[in-house]
Amino acid sequence: MKEENVLHVEICQRVDSTWSRETIEETVSTEFKTWKEVSLDIILHGKDFLNNIAIQNHVESIICSSNYIEKGKVKIEGATIKYYIYRLTQEGAATETMNSNSDELSVASHWLLPAQEFHYMWENLYYDCDIKNNLLHFVETTMLFSSLAVNSNIISWNKVVLLHGPPGTGKTSMCKALAQKAVIRMIDRFTHGKFIEINSHSLFSKWFSESGKLVMKLFDEIKSLVQDESALVCILIDEVESLAHARKSCNNGTEPSDSIRVVNALLTQLDQIKRYPNVLILTTSNMTEAIDLAFIDRADIKQYLGYPSEVAIYNIYHSCLKELMRTEILKREEICDISQLKLFGYTEDSNTKNSLKLLELSRVSEGLTGRTLRKIPFLTHALHLSTDKSTLSKFLKAMHSAILKVQQEGELQQS
Amino acid sequence: MFSRHKKGEMEIDIMLDEPLTNDSCTKVVIELVKYILYQKQQIPFAYEALARFQTSVKATDRNAVSFKTLSSMLKDVSDQLFSQFFLKGCDVKEVAILLGPTILSPKLCIAIEFPSYILNSKQHKEYQHSSRKPLLKLMRSLLECDEFQEAMNIPLSMTNMFIMLKKNDGNSASDFFLPKPQYILPTQQSTSCFRIKLGQSDQVNIECNCESLVAVYHDSFKIQLEDEDNVQYRQYNSSNQSLYQWYQSKQIIKGFKFHT
Ligand SMILES: Nc1ncnc2c1ncn2[C@@H]1O[C@H](COP(=O)(O)OP(=O)(O)OP(=O)(O)O)[C@@H](O)[C@H]1O
Ligand SMILES: [Mg+2]
Numbered sequence: 246m247k248e249e250n251v252l253h254v255e256i257c258q259r260v261d262s263t264w265s266r267e268t269i270e271e272t273v274s275t276e277f278k279t280w281k282e283v284s285l286d287i288i289l290h291g292k293d294f295l296n297n298i299a300i301q302n303h304v305e306s307i308i309c310s311s312n313y314i315e316k317g318k319v320k321i322e323g324a325t326i327k328y329y330i331y332r333l334t335q336e337g338a339a340t341e342t343m344n345s346n347s348d349e350l351s352v353a354s355h356w357l358l359p360a361q362e363f364h365y366m367w368e369n370l371y372y373d374c375d376i377k378n379n380l381l382h383f384v385e386t387t388m389l390f391s392s393l394a395v396n397s398n399i400i401s402w403n404k405v406v407l408l409h410g411p412p413g414t415g416k417t418s419m420c421k422a423l424a425q426k427a428v429i430r431m432i433d434r435f436t437h438g439k440f441i442e443i444n445s446h447s448l449f450s451k452w453f454s455e456s457g458k459l460v461m462k463l464f465d466e467i468k469s470l471v472q473d474e475s476a477l478v479c480i481l482i483d484e485v486e487s488l489a490h491a492r493k494s495c496n497n498g499t500e501p502s503d504s505i506r507v508v509n510a511l512l513t514q515l516d517q518i519k520r521y522p523n524v525l526i527l528t529t530s531n532m533t534e535a536i537d538l539a540f541i542d543r544a545d546i547k548q549y550l551g552y553p554s555e556v557a558i559y560n561i562y563h564s565c566l567k568e569l570m571r572t573e574i575l576k577r578e579e580i581c582d583i584s585q586l587k588l589f590g591y592t593e594d595s596n597t598k599n600s601l602k603l604l605e606l607s608r609v610s611e612g613l614t615g616r617t618l619r620k621i622p623f624l625t626h627a628l629h630l631s632t633d634k635s636t637l638s639k640f641l642k643a644m645h646s647a648i649l650k651v652q653q654e655g656e657l658q659q660s
Numbered sequence: 661m662f663s664r665h666k667k668g669e670m671e672i673d674i675m676l677d678e679p680l681t682n683d684s685c686t687k688v689v690i691e692l693v694k695y696i697l698y699q700k701q702q703i704p705f706a707y708e709a710l711a712r713f714q715t716s717v718k719a720t721d722r723n724a725v726s727f728k729t730l731s732s733m734l735k736d737v738s739d740q741l742f743s744q745f746f747l748k749g750c751d752v753k754e755v756a757i758l759l760g761p762t763i764l765s766p767k768l769c770i771a772i773e774f775p776s777y778i779l780n781s782k783q784h785k786e787y788q789h790s791s792r793k794p795l796l797k798l799m800r801s802l803l804e805c806d807e808f809q810e811a812m813n814i815p816l817s818m819t820n821m822f823i824m825l826k827k828n829d830g831n832s833a834s835d836f837f838l839p840k841p842q843y844i845l846p847t848q849q850s851t852s853c854f855r856i857k858l859g860q861s862d863q864v865n866i867e868c869n870c871e872s873l874v875a876v877y878h879d880s881f882k883i884q885l886e887d888e889d890n891v892q893y894r895q896y897n898s899s900n901q902s903l904y905q906w907y908q909s910k911q912i913i914k915g916f917k918f919h920t
Contacts, residue, residue: 261835302832335838336912339761342817349817355761436842439764469850470765475842 252283252324255308255429257364258332259291262303266330272299273307273328282318283309288368305333308368312378317584329432333361338442343462350447352463358428358438358479367422370415370615371553371560380406380419383546384427384525388477391522392434403543404519407485409530410550413616416529417483419550424479424527435477435523439470442481445488448507457510464514471521478524480515485528488512489538512540553615558607559583561615562644565622566603566637574626578637602641610648613655621647669853672808674801675861676794681779682745684791688858689755689772690738691795693821693913695802699812700759700768702821702915703730726916736911737823740836745778749830752778753904756824756845763822763908768811769845771855798856811852821913828903837907844906 254277258269276297277283291304311319334357341353356362370377387404395402406423408416421440428438448459471478482488488508519526528541553561563582569575581589581600593601610618621644628650629643680688694707703710704723711731714724744752754773760766802808824845825837847853 259833260838261833263829263832263834263839265841332839335910336762336820339820341761342819355765357762357764437764439762466765466850469848472848473764476764 250323250325251312252319252321252326253310253312253329253430254326255310255329255331257305257307257359258330259303259305260332260335262332264303269303269330270328272297273304274326276300277321277326280321282320284318285314286310286368288365312382329429331359331429331432333359333364334437335361337362341441341463341466343459350459352444352447352459353466354442354444356440358440358477359425360440363421363425363440366418367426369564370419370422371557371564372415372550373554373557376548376550380423380546380548381426381430384423385430387525387545388427388431388434388523394522403545404524405526405528405541405544407528407530407541407544407547408550409532409547411552411614412531413614414550414552415615416550417481420479420481420483420527420529424477424481424525427479427525428477431477436475438477438479440479440481441467441470442483445482445484445511448511457506460507460510460514464518467518471518471524474523476523478521479527480518480524481527481529482515483529484531485538485541486530486532489541512538515540552612553618555604555607555611556583558610558613558618559604561618562603562607562610562621565619566640569622569640573634575640576634576636580637599637599641602638606641606644606648609645613648613651617651617655621651624651668849669847669855670805670807671855671857672801672805673857673859674798675859676775676797677861678790678793679777679779679860680775680794680858681791682742684794685745685752685774685778686738686742687791688795688798689741689757689823690734692770692772692798693734693737693757693823695799696757696759696768696770696812697821697913697915700816702759702816702818704916704918722919723916726919730913730916733911733913737909737913740909740911741823741825744825744827744837747829747831751828751904752825753828754826756826756906758822758824758846759816760819760851762820763824763840763843764846765848766822766846766851767814767816767819769851769853771845771853773855773857775858775860777860794858798858802856808854811854814852818915818917821915823909823911823913825907825909826904827907828905829907834907836910838910840906840908843908 254273256269256273258264258266262269264272276294286308289307289309291300291302291306294300294304309319336357337360338354338356340351341355342349342351367377383406387402390400390402391404406420408419410416424438424440428435443463448463467478467480470476488511515526518524528544530541560583563580566575566580570577578599579596580603581597586597586600586604589597591597591601591604610621613621625640625644625647629646630640635643678684697703698706705713710723710727714721714727717724719725741755744750752774754771756769756771758766758770759768824840824843827837845853
């Protein structure tokens with residue numbers, strides 16, 4: 246089997262469909278056989294399959310991707326197709342509350358994956374090179390080694406991922422998207438996933454004598470979830486540096502020593518829980534310098550997420566403009582995606598004019614975070630446009646002003 | 661009557677002297693839901709007391725509003741459940757009430773197994789087969805079961821209630837009870853599990869004479885009557901167990917706290 250040729254086809258089955266996975270796979274593969282090629286990393290909605298009632302009624306969406314090519318099209322013939330069929334859970338986060346001295350603390354939030362809330366998050370995060378695929382392969386390898394019980398004294402691997410970088414670069418979103426994607430891709434091994442976000446602030450905002458007990462209680466809970474081997478359990482500790490902080494400041498003798506006990510208890514528990522084959526620990530941090538936590542030091546993958554490059558910015562803007570057109574705030578007009586633009590050799594004609602302008606704006610926007618970039622279209626509309634339906638070229642002009650304004654504000658804040 | 665089974669699941673067998681109809685099955689479930697909501701402190705007072713209270717205050721009263729939301733959630737579930745019993749090609753075998761953050765980590769799990777035949781209300785009338793008697797018998801059994809009462813007394817903070825349905829459904833879509841193909845009821849330590857088995861004693865006369873008594877049927881049920889006229893009761897076949905799957909109610913039931 247030639248690895249490069251694997252075409253991953255993720256099929257999101259409609260929640261009300263009672264069909265078996267086999268029937269869904271058969272329906273889609275029959276449809277695909279009539280196709281020559283398929284677009285990668287583009288959401289194909291079931292309802293748009295006008296000639297195929299079965300897909301309309303039973304499939305929410307299909308996303309095809311390949312490990313080696315991003316965007317563009319691939320030929321169906323000759324490709325090894327792998328199908329992943331899943332359904333989304335509809336309910337949002339459930340909070341895990343615990344009683345501490347008659348107070349009710351929400352110590353963790355809990356999602357069943359794949360979740361509606363995390364849907365398309367992965368597709369909407371844009372980074373350069375292969376950051377996303379590398380992370381996914383890392384998780385897949387981790388789970389493969391665990392499930393085959395590779396001896397960890399001989400080959401060592403931990404189950405900790407650390408994403409670090411400046412604020413607003415998509416660290417938290419990436420953790421959620423990664424967990425969701427991993428569950429979808431490993432749907433044959435795990436029937437579902439559980440995503441647990443530990444609210445470490447609440448654990449030690451109450452760091453009186455109770456908090457050590459709280460940590461134990463929380464982990465008792467988590468341990469009982471982990472027993473279910475058909476589930477991939479992802480535990481997220483957001484802003485893990487706050488733990489390191491608490492430790493440091495109490496070494497200085499400024500904080501009650503209880504906080505150090507809480508942090509230590511938490512780290513010990515995490516160390517224990519990650520021995521289970523179906524557990525994955527995701528952490529994020531704003532600090533770019535090394536975090537002095539032995540636990541995090543052992544992270545296998547420390548991925549830096551930084552400011553998006555020009556191409557990534559183009560992709561983000563492109564997705565924003567598409568959304569504005571979908572909701573008819575912008576008039577529907579042609580706008581190239583980056584691979585098309587490359588194909589045309591970046592030459593200007595009536596077709597590529599707007600797209601090239603957008604590329605220019607992307608260049609101007611370098612240095613802004615993903616979070617700010619996703620706000621620009623809103624600001625553009627709020628600050629510069631009064632009519633409710635604008636043309637693309639007018640919108641792009643206004644966008645330029647909005648970008649400059651945001652950058653000025655940023656500089657003011659820094660000085 | 662009570663026995664402990666695999667992995668801490670407690671079985672409660674209840675022999676009914678009255679046949680269950682589609683209508684009484686639905687009522688049994690909904691009444692049990694109300695009872696659990698109150699016992700597990702998801703609502704501040706017993707459901708009936710809240711219903712009375714709500715009529716005595718202004719419609720904008722916060723508690724009255726919360727109650728209305730809750731009662732409309734229950735009505736929704738009740739209507740949907742009721743209609744499942746009539747659905748062609750669909751056969752309901754079990755209902756489960758789960759209380760906890762998610763369907764995979766409930767604190768309390770109560771499964772209700774229906775007897776192998778349920779009389780179709782299409783041909784059977786409430787006044788002939790009242791739901792009161794089965795309900796009384798059920799509640800009495802639950803009161804007599806110490807383990808069940810103990811489980812009711814374990815305190816629990818505000819959480820979610822899920823209604824699950826185990827059925828064999830040949831239809832291609834199920835839009836209120838959403839299919840959960842690989843789901844199995846939880847068995848972990850932290851869950852108290854009960855299985856209420858509703859059975860019918862042999863002397864219950866299945867072939868009742870409702871049909872001859874009732875000439876005019878309820879309008880909304882007319883549609884399906886033609887070719888089913890002589891189906892007196894349905895009975896499921898134990899050989900097709902694997903066709904039964906769990907479905908989750910789209911409506912999640914949430915209680916509320918009393919605002920003073
Ligand atoms: N590279 C990116 N591509 C697309 N969207 C992005 C990118 N980076 C950030 N975003 C968007 O920015 C928003 C904020 O992201 P998120 O909260 O995950 O950032 P963060 O790194 O966790 O920030 P913080 O450090 O402040 O917690 C999200 O809505 C996300 O979609
Ligand atoms: Mg964050």
